[in-house]
Amino acid sequence: MKKLSSLLFLLIIQNVFSQFFTASGNPDQYVPVVFRPTTPDGGNRTFFISRPNIHEDIMWSAHGVVAITGIGNGWGSNGNSLSVNNFTYGTESGNGTAIISFLGRVVCAQANNDIVVYLRGGLKYYYVNATLISDTGSHQDQAGQNLSTVSINDPLYNLPKGSYFGTFDINAQTSNFASIENGNVGIGTSKPQYKLEVNGKSSFEDNMRVNAKLEAKEIKVTLTPTADFVFAEDYDLPKLEDVEKHIKEKKHLPEIASAKKMEKEGVNVGEFQIKLLQKIEELTLYTIEQNKQLKIQKEEIELLKKHMNSNNQKNR
Structure with a gap:
């Protein structure tokens, strides 16, 4: 009963303190929006961005919720890291067209602990546990970072449903680790096409050896050049x-x-x-x-x- 009361209290607090804004740009773009998830005493916390209704603002536009835990680069502190749980879904222009997540990409700010989130433009978003710092369609900071609005068709954007981990940048092509909704797991890739896909080279010297049996119906190894020389x-x-x-x-x-x-x-x-x-x-x-x-x-x-x-x- 105590746990239930605590959960209800948390939900009430989130509903009371959640805020909303309409992103700049239009639904054919992903725009960089800067959030500051730090607490008043300087700590970091997980923040949430959501759209409760797929028809809000524009028919069939993306909806869902994303939870982001991140620490910006902070002038080379090397403490930067990102964890993203993305549960968003939508379509490009109507039911049956291309699937477009409202989350395009997540990047650590270079000059401080802020997090830059690429969101689909022109849509209304709700957020909690963070302060909205900037929504101008671009982001520039003192460390020289320069991010701007891009097309929703840019291959680096449009993260599929799933959970991701990265050190500085999580985009639609690369992340340190990805587990997407169809059950595929990727290491070094954000869109694994197989149940386990590894994009990268590992060596005996700098990786842990696992003494285990591996059983699979099919293993595909992509390597160039071949031996036809x-x-x-x-x-x-x-x-x-x-x-x-x-x-x-x-x-x-x-x-x-x-x-x-x-x-x-x-x-x-x-x-x-x-x-x-x-x-x-x-x-x-x-x-x-x-x-x-x-x-x-x-x-x-x-x-x-x-x-x-x-x-x-x-x-x-």
Whole structure:
């Protein structure tokens, strides 16, 4: 009962102290709006921005709520970080058109602890736990940060429903971590297309190794270049004699790490697959060349047989 009373009290306080404003610009734009979520004594707190009705101001315009916890850069304090829970939904110009969140992007201010939130322009917003500092369609501060209004079709904007974490900037392309409404999880990307998508390179030296079994129906590794350079006219195909010598001395294929090294340092799956493909393509070239030699030898044998048969007939 005590918890219920506390919750009701919090809801009443939020309703009493929530404020509203109409963002500058128009619904075809995302505009930078500056909020200061600090308390009077200098602390930081989570603040909320919402639109309770999808038809408010403009039919089918975005609605929902976003919770933002953030600390600005504060003149290089390195304490900047962002956590965003985005539950917003809307459409571009009517039911059935492109989905447009009212939240476009969230950026830490560089000169202080303010948070710059890109909101869809021309719409009415309610906010609580923050002070509205600026809504002019642009943001410039003493640290040199310069942000301006953009189109809603800009690929860096329009965050999908989900939860995000970042250090300075959370946009529609990149964030340190993202978990969106369809269940996809992204590391280094804000719009993961798979159940787990990692955008970035990790190494054994600077990352924790997890001793676990991974089971998946499909894993897609995107890596360039591939191994098709083997088929280029100027590719220097190793001589088989040199390959044989390397194997006898090193006990593993050229350009492939030894078993001992793999056990110690692990294997980069993408790079290893390319190396294996390279060796398969080299083996294919060896096989093609051997096939040519076999054809020549077969033709020579046939000619030799004919010559021998001819001589045998003459000697009879």
